[in-house]
Amino acid sequence: xxxxxxxxxxxxxxxxxxxxxxxxxxxxxxxxxxxxxxxxxxxxxxxxxxxxxxxxxxxxxxxxxxxxxxxxxxxxxxxxxxxxxxxxxxxxxxxxxxxxxxxxxxxxxxxxxxxxxxxxxxxxxxxxxxxxxxxxxxxxxxxxxxxxxxxxxxxxxxxxxxxxxxxxxxxxxxxxxxxxxxxxxxxxxxxxxxxxxxxxxxxxxxxxxxxxxxxxxxxxxxxxxxxxxxxxxxxxxxxxxxxxxxxxxxxxxxxxxxxxxxxxxxxxxxxxxxxxxxxxxxxxxxxxxxxxxxxxxxxxxxxxxxxxxxxxxxxxxxxxxxxxxxxxxxxxxxxxxxxxxxxxxxxxxxxxxxxxxxxxxxxxxxxxxxxxxxxxxxxxxxxxxxxxxxxxxxxxxxxxxxxxxxxxxxxxxxxx
Amino acid sequence: xxxxxxxxxxxxxxxxxxxxxxxxxxxxxxxxxxxxxxxxxxxxxxxxxxxxxxxxxxxxxxxxxxxxxxxxxxxxxxxxxxxxxxxxxxxxxxxxxxxxxxxxxxxxxxxxxxxxxxxxxxxxxxxxxxxxxxxxxxxxxxxxxxxxxxxxxxxxxxxxxxxxxxxxxxxxxxxxxxxxxxxxxxxxxxxxxxxxxxxxxxxxxxxxxxxxxxxxxxxxxxxxxxxxxxxxxxxxxxxxxxxxxxxxxxxxxxxxxxxxxxxxxxxxxxxxxxxxxxxxxxxxxxxxxxxxxxxxxxxxxxxxxxxxxxxxxxxxxxxxxxxxxxxxxxxxxxxxxxxxxxxxxxxxxxxxxxxxxxxxxxxxxxxxxxxxxxxxxxxxxxxxxxxxxxxxxxxxxxxxxxxxxxxxxxxxxxxxxxxxxxxxxxxxxxxxxxxxxxxxxxxxxxxxxxxxxxxxxxxxx
Numbered sequence: 001x002x003x004x005x006x007x008x009x010x011x012x013x014x015x016x017x018x019x020x021x022x023x024x025x026x027x028x029x030x031x032x033x034x035x036x037x038x039x040x041x042x043x044x045x046x047x048x049x050x051x052x053x054x055x056x057x058x059x060x061x062x063x064x065x066x067x068x069x070x071x072x073x074x075x076x077x078x079x080x081x082x083x084x085x086x087x088x089x090x091x092x093x094x095x096x097x098x099x100x101x102x103x104x105x106x107x108x109x110x111x112x113x114x115x116x117x118x119x120x121x122x123x124x125x126x127x128x129x130x131x132x133x134x135x136x137x138x139x140x141x142x143x144x145x146x147x148x149x150x151x152x153x154x155x156x157x158x159x160x161x162x163x164x165x166x167x168x169x170x171x172x173x174x175x176x177x178x179x180x181x182x183x184x185x186x187x188x189x190x191x192x193x194x195x196x197x198x199x200x201x202x203x204x205x206x207x208x209x210x211x212x213x214x215x216x217x218x219x220x221x222x223x224x225x226x227x228x229x230x231x232x233x234x235x236x237x238x239x240x241x242x243x244x245x246x247x248x249x250x251x252x253x254x255x256x257x258x259x260x261x262x263x264x265x266x267x268x269x270x271x272x273x274x275x276x277x278x279x280x281x282x283x284x285x286x287x288x289x290x291x292x293x294x295x296x297x298x299x300x301x302x303x304x305x306x307x308x309x310x311x312x313x314x315x316x317x318x319x320x321x322x323x324x325x326x327x328x329x330x331x332x333x334x335x336x337x338x339x340x341x342x343x344x345x346x347x348x349x350x351x352x353x354x355x356x357x358x359x360x361x362x363x364x365x366x367x368x369x370x371x372x373x374x375x376x377x378x379x380x381x382x383x384x385x386x387x388x389x390x391x392x393x394x395x396x397x398x399x400x401x402x403x404x405x406x407x408x409x410x411x412x413x414x415x416x
Numbered sequence: 417x418x419x420x421x422x423x424x425x426x427x428x429x430x431x432x433x434x435x436x437x438x439x440x441x442x443x444x445x446x447x448x449x450x451x452x453x454x455x456x457x458x459x460x461x462x463x464x465x466x467x468x469x470x471x472x473x474x475x476x477x478x479x480x481x482x483x484x485x486x487x488x489x490x491x492x493x494x495x496x497x498x499x500x501x502x503x504x505x506x507x508x509x510x511x512x513x514x515x516x517x518x519x520x521x522x523x524x525x526x527x528x529x530x531x532x533x534x535x536x537x538x539x540x541x542x543x544x545x546x547x548x549x550x551x552x553x554x555x556x557x558x559x560x561x562x563x564x565x566x567x568x569x570x571x572x573x574x575x576x577x578x579x580x581x582x583x584x585x586x587x588x589x590x591x592x593x594x595x596x597x598x599x600x601x602x603x604x605x606x607x608x609x610x611x612x613x614x615x616x617x618x619x620x621x622x623x624x625x626x627x628x629x630x631x632x633x634x635x636x637x638x639x640x641x642x643x644x645x646x647x648x649x650x651x652x653x654x655x656x657x658x659x660x661x662x663x664x665x666x667x668x669x670x671x672x673x674x675x676x677x678x679x680x681x682x683x684x685x686x687x688x689x690x691x692x693x694x695x696x697x698x699x700x701x702x703x704x705x706x707x708x709x710x711x712x713x714x715x716x717x718x719x720x721x722x723x724x725x726x727x728x729x730x731x732x733x734x735x736x737x738x739x740x741x742x743x744x745x746x747x748x749x750x751x752x753x754x755x756x757x758x759x760x761x762x763x764x765x766x767x768x769x770x771x772x773x774x775x776x777x778x779x780x781x782x783x784x785x786x787x788x789x790x791x792x793x794x795x796x797x798x799x800x801x802x803x804x805x806x807x808x809x810x811x812x813x814x815x816x817x818x819x820x821x822x823x824x825x826x827x828x829x830x831x832x833x834x835x836x837x838x839x840x841x842x843x844x845x846x847x848x849x850x851x852x853x854x855x856x857x858x859x860x861x862x863x864x865x866x867x868x869x870x871x872x873x874x875x876x877x
Contacts, residue, residue, distance in 0.1 A: 020772070024769040034664065222582075222588065247796075249854075253599075283592065310578060312581050340695075343801035
């Protein structure tokens with residue numbers, strides 16, 4: 001007679017197992033939920049910005065037909081090629097001509113809502129093509145901020161009525177505004193553009209790259225290849241690791257206390273901004289550089305040493321070229337971070353309203369994130385759209401930089 | 417002449433030295449018996465070029481730092497400067513105007529009082545520019561000649577060049593230490609000045625924050641410099657609300673990605689989460705201020721909260737938490753991946769479900785790494801500036817209600833330094849004291865976290 005074995009799958013066991021499997025499922029769903037939530041927030045963030053920002057690439061414009069044959073403005077290709085062309089057109093009363101035709105075609109009310117700088121667009125067209133003055137031409141000119149918000153269904157009742165009337169006639173529309181990328185900051189959202197900030201960002205990035213890249217790479221080479229194991233090296237390593245984690249605003253305080261004391265004339269210049277950001281970016285490049293250098297197999301160094309290369313030749317002829325793609329990837333990521341950084345630049349005074357694009361490393365400038373920050377304080381509906389549009393441009397830049405980094409990593413990734 | 421042109425000149429002279437030295441080395445090589453030198457000609461070339469460029473660049477850097485001060489001194493010593501107003505700000509504006517005209521950056525002075533200074537400025541600029549150029553050229557010439565005369569057929573140029581290269585490498589790595597010292601020095605110096613005016617006890621333990629940048633700087637009211645509400649606001653937004661969002665979401669995403677997700681999903685989700693970390697903080701700040709804060713206020717209103725603030729701690733904290741998610745998840749990812757597979761397999765073989773394995777085996781084993789990651793995340797959150805500048809308020813409030821407006825250390829640093837106060841005012845200097853506290857706290861958190869990670873990593877190897 002064989003002994004009876006107690007069944008393992010008792011009802012109690014089954015119940016317990018069911019509970020455990022249910023808990024397993026819940027846990028798994030929780031994990032998926034966390035990811036879905038994070039991605040959803042990202043999509044919502046990007047969606048909001050895109051939705052708001054599309055309008056920022058457009059502006060509300062009125063159609064003004066101008067008959068230049070009646071206007072009596074004289075211009076020929078020679079005078080229009082000179083630098084005083086704009087002043088000459090202004091002196092000849094182009095502004096009044098534009099106002100006159102606007103009043104003629106659209107009525108007094110609408111003409112008074114023509115943007116104050118609208119005639120400049122006409123002037124630019126005339127300068128580009130003086131032959132315009134022989135015929136009549138229809139222009140789409142920016143409306144005032146009040147009329148623009150009337151078009152959006154906000155602002156005063158009269159403006160809304162006026163805008164609705166003009167829209168019915170097909171004289172008022174929201175058109176793509178290529179000048180958004182070409183103009184600089186302005187107090188009126190209809191006139192504001194981001195070229196000044198973009199140029200400031202580019203100049204600042206050039207300074208950052210020129211300083212942070214060589215110093216970062218050389219420091220990484222020293223630490224990885226030559227540094228003796230002693231207290232000094234430990235101290236250097238410790239300070240690099242800590243600098244990489246120091247809040248960015250602290251670098252701003254450093255820039256304020258040191259760079260602006262040394263160079264008080266260069267307040268809000270790309271040079272100082274770039275120097276401050278370089279100190280912040282350098283540790284990132286060192287850490288990425290060390291990892292890339294570490295990944296180069298020792299056999300390459302040994303091979304070069306064996307045929308008589310000196311330690312410096314080994315590093316500069318063999319190790320550095322092989323590690324360069326990895327270093328570049330880290331550099332691009334560090335530069336992308338510096339491009340989006342605002343807080344340190346806020347400290348060194350790059351907060352100013354700058355209406356002309358900077359023409360050098362020492363002229364006052366603003367950068368793209370700072371432009372976003374400055375515009376975000378404006379309550380005008382038009383600036384909300386402009387801000388989101390500027391954010392789209394900034395994010396596109398970052399996307400391109402990060403994409404480049406990923407491409408480089410994939411292309412040059414090597415397993416030895 | 418601007419430093420940029422001087423630098424180009426240095427490079428040009430360096431190139432000339434390079435070419436001359438290389439030609440000389442080739443000449444040695446032709447004359448030598450077996451056509452061999454101890455070093456290749458290119459090392460002779462680099463030897464001379466480095467001797468020309470390095471001293472000259474060092475001098476230019478030094479000169480561009482001290483020359484503006486000397487110029488201003490000479491202008492102030494001129495008779496025209498006696499008519500300048502004594503008040504600091506106006507005086508500075510006029511000096512700046514005159515300098516801009518003298519250096520050709522502006523066409524005319526706006527203020528008639530400054531016009532008398534243009535001529536002295538022009539003279540001073542010319543004088544010191546000439547000195548700068550002459551000395552720079554002299555240095556380049558002397559150093560270059562010295563190096564060139566040292567070239568001999570048996571000269572060991574390579575080892576000399578390599579010694580210079582090593583010095584440059586060491587110098588580059590010392591920049592990190594110099595930066596750290598620079599940060600510490602500038603913070604400590606201004607903080608000590610601040611504590612000379614306001615007692616550290618008032619600052620660290622006072623509960624009322626309301627510096628008045630317009631008050632008399634000689635007799636500051638210590639009771640207005642109590643930073644406790646700022647420390648609380650920073651902790652509440654950065655270490656409590658943000659972490660309530662970031663830790664569960666980050667940890668669960670890491671667990672799902674490492675344990676459950678198939679590789680193709682992982683390949684897409686990981687970069688997507690990294691985008692979340694790459695979005696500039698000014699964009700998050702704008703998002704928080706424009707979208708999240710009004711939504712929270714409306715929600716609070718519909719729940720019957722009377723008078724909810726439009727700049728709540730909750731809005732800033734939630735958005736900051738989202739920003740930190742990828743940071744927590746990648747740190748957790750690393751430390752979970754570092755747990756040996758045998759431990760997991762052992763647990764699974766015993767019949768534990770995957771979630772039980774994760775909860776009872778993987779997480780406890782990976783805990784030190786996760787804790788270190790959370791500490792780094794907190795350090796990042798409390799140092800974060802733009803989100804709180806845009807979404808939190810400047811009103812210091814000591815409250816545990818997340819719907820109240822609150823301010824943080826970083827917000828106050830920005831507020832104090834972008835205000836109208838002069839640089840000697842305790843309100844301005846308090847920003848440096850706040851920066852010093854922030855620096856020390858984040859340094860401590862980072863230091864401990866890095867230690868924990870290091871020790872923990874060695875445990876399984």
